């Protein structure tokens with residue numbers, strides 16, 4: 001096993017925002033660094049921790065963790081649609097190993113993934129079929145949430161399996177950091193939103209367009225300082241990133257979902273993908289080191305935007 005890790009925020013607003021050329025060029029520089037890192041590493045397999053935004057997972061049956069044996073992109077926000085290249089047999093062995101390791105985890109023989117999983121594959125590899133990928137859903141939007149220490153345990157169980165796998169594996173954690181886009185919440189949902197949250201699979205094109213336009217409009221208002229959503233929190237984001245790079249992952253164990261959302265917005269729970277992927281890295285290789293780190297709060301994308309690359313300490317430069 002040889003392992004590398006990329007964590008990156010995502011935003012479906014990348015193609016739809018009014019961010020300035022300077023901001024987009026700056027971000028492109030970070031994407032370029034991560035892309036070169038991924039190309040140099042040249043993985044045989046990607047293990048992708050990603051959230052979902054009520055496109056593939058719904059309250060009708062909401063797991064905290066789910067490993068995909070097969071997966072398809074739903075094509076929200078013009079992200080690439082269609083089947084991913086999932087190595088089913090390895091995904092099956094991974095799930096069995098995680099369960100034996102003591103972490104209950106759902107499996108899906110027909111996972112549907114949205115921009116949260118697809119965007120990093122597009123940015124790093126140019127598409128969803130460029131490399132074999134095992135998608136791992138981590139619940140980051142639908143309360144109640146697994147305790148953070150459980151997210152760590154799940155990540156470590158994945159890492160324990162990868163330690164013995166004869167492959168070059170790129171871990172990806174997609175999402176975060178502080179942000180609060182207008183994704184509906186079950187406790188405040190209207191009747192129409194409740195239907196979406198319960199089982200809104202495969203909306204009509206018109207329903208999808210309307211839903212997305214609301215978020216695009218909210219981002220424009222947020223950038224003007226006019227939206228009724230929680231501010232980004234660069235201090236929280238930087239502290240979180242520095243804890244991950246310190247390797248002291250147990251410092252996150254007692255963070256509560258309520259405190260996290262109060263500080264950094266309801267969608268800050270997407271950092272769970274970063275926590276799981278770092279724990280996987282640490283379980284598999286021991287000490288790791290950060291080789292690239294970018295952070296910028298970008299209101300036009302409703303995202304505290306982070307991009308990091310990580311290698312084992314004993315790997316060459």
Ligand SMILES: O=C(O)/C=C/c1cccc(O)c1O
Pocket residue numbers: 010011012013053175176179181183212215267270301302303
């Ligand atoms: O509309 C959605 O489904 C999600 C939007 C969004 C906006 C900004 C940052 C993110 O991580 C998002 O998922």
Ligand SMILES: [Fe+2]
Pocket residue numbers: 010051053116175176267270
């Ligand atoms: Fe997201």
